[in-house]
Ligand SMILES: Cc1ncc(C[n+]2csc(CCOP(=O)(O)OP(=O)(O)O)c2C)c(N)n1
């Protein structure tokens with residue numbers, strides 16, 4: 134038996150159901166035997182970054198290792214961005230890459246694969262030789278299962294070597310790992326946290342990704358305290374249906390949420406990294422004491438780093454409790470029993486008659502769609518069970534603030550590295566993983582970075598509807614340049630007609646110039662199944678609140694002031 138056959142055996146033994154790949158000399162042997170000998174499905178993509186991104190998306194929604202394979206050298210070199218993203222998300226990602234022959238140091242495709250993997254924040258694993266091949270593969274999968282994306286480099290000549298006669302059959306990495314364990318908080322620290330909450334008159338509870346498992350406990354605590362509830366981006370939808378739910382907090386929030394959270398005197402942040410978006414760079418609840426509950430102390434620093442240039446911006450939470458979300462919140466509730474709710478949030482929420490968006494209302498021009506209104510139409514037209522993947526760009530603020538989903542499982546964001554062009558791949562991987570309907574909301578510029586994967590979606594019959602928020606270019610750059618008074622022409626790069634692009638790949642295509650057309654196209658495509666693209670003509674003059682406040686609010690206020698003086 135050869136080493137490349139063992140690789141196929143190992144992938145099957147690890148319980149892998151699907152591998153995402155682009156083929157080359159460095160991986161074709163084991164990939165072909167994987168399907169032939171083990172019947173494991175292989176999804177061949179058009180670009181390596183998509184293969185890795187699909188494995189990442191698959192792993193995010195299943196919690197199982199996502200497996201991708203690429204050839205040596207240039208195949209691996211295309212994965213940099215995706216590896217960084219997966220590592221920052223702690224995705225259980227396994228990449229099985231070829232490597233150039235040990236016997237030929239001048240091979241054209243050679244490069245420092247392990248150095249590249251390391252600076253891409255993933256774990257390099259070398260397939261050392263036939264005697265250790267099983268152990269090396271096991272190590273790679275074990276790392277990934279513990280949340281460390283790992284890349285196995287398997288040299289051609291090592292793959293061709295025979296295993297020693299005495300080699301044992303492959304033992305899966307689950308033998309090396311254990312499931313995550315709950316951590317209970319220190320009683321003394323817990324008492325400090327309880328004291329802060331007890332003296333609070335306007336408490337807010339902020340749930341992050343780590344709080345998703347503790348929804349019930351957090352809502353009970355909110356009811357005990359009369360607290361408002363909000364989430365980070367990664368937990369969007371967590372408290373849907375609760376009467377004091379405000380939605381996503383911070384720079385990505387709608388106007389009502391922001392107006393409310395500014396008045397909080399205490400924020401209990403659970404399973405949340407408190408980064409610059411979540412805290413609006415320190416502006417979310419400027420007068421609040423922060424109690425932070427998380428498993429990783431690193432989270433004390435990660436988010437705050439971005440606010441260090443503000444006075445007090447790098448101060449740590451008033452109280453940090455290391456512990457499991459569910460256990461810690463249950464313990465806080467038990468200690469708080471005797472406190473009656475005294476918050477006045479209900480009255481504040483009821484009396485709010487402010488706008489949904491901070492800036493003055495703007496109407497979309499004829500034949501164009503207001504992105505805020507597009508979100509209402511999508512929320513209303515989509516299947517109830519829909520999962521939404523949302524890309525990055527100027528448009529993303531609108532789905533984050535205004536798109537409704539059933540709960541926290543209804544959304545998939547890939548924000549970890551601020552990279553555009555990555556979400557289509559993750560959405561495709563998520564759609565392969567589950568039968569749930571999937572809608573990707575993506576920018577025109579972002580989609581053009583990997584639009585060729587419509588072909589992958591068609592070949593594999595992937596059920597996805599891509600809603601393109603088409604503003605004719607790089608809106609984020611456009612509004613930023615305009616805001617600074619610089620000619621923004623270079624950022625207008627109109628994309629081809631997405632409906633026709635989709636059709637030429639064999640997918641469904643539609644164009645929406647009105648809300649009625651958008652709703653009808655989405656209903657039709659979800660009913661039909663398979664891949665489809667809706668080219669939504671959004672008004673490129675509509676600015677999201679975040680950009681408006683950052684680049685336009687000051688000059689608008691000045692213009693207003695001089696107009697009233699005149
Ligand atoms: C890989 C990468 N390249 C470039 C950027 C800079 N960038 C951020 S948003 C954006 C515009 C994206 O355009 P589009 O997808 O159409 O969204 P829009 O901003 O127009 O809503 C760009 C180029 C980035 N963040 N990541």
Ligand SMILES: [Mg+2]
Nearest residue numbers: 576577606608
């Ligand atoms: Mg755009």
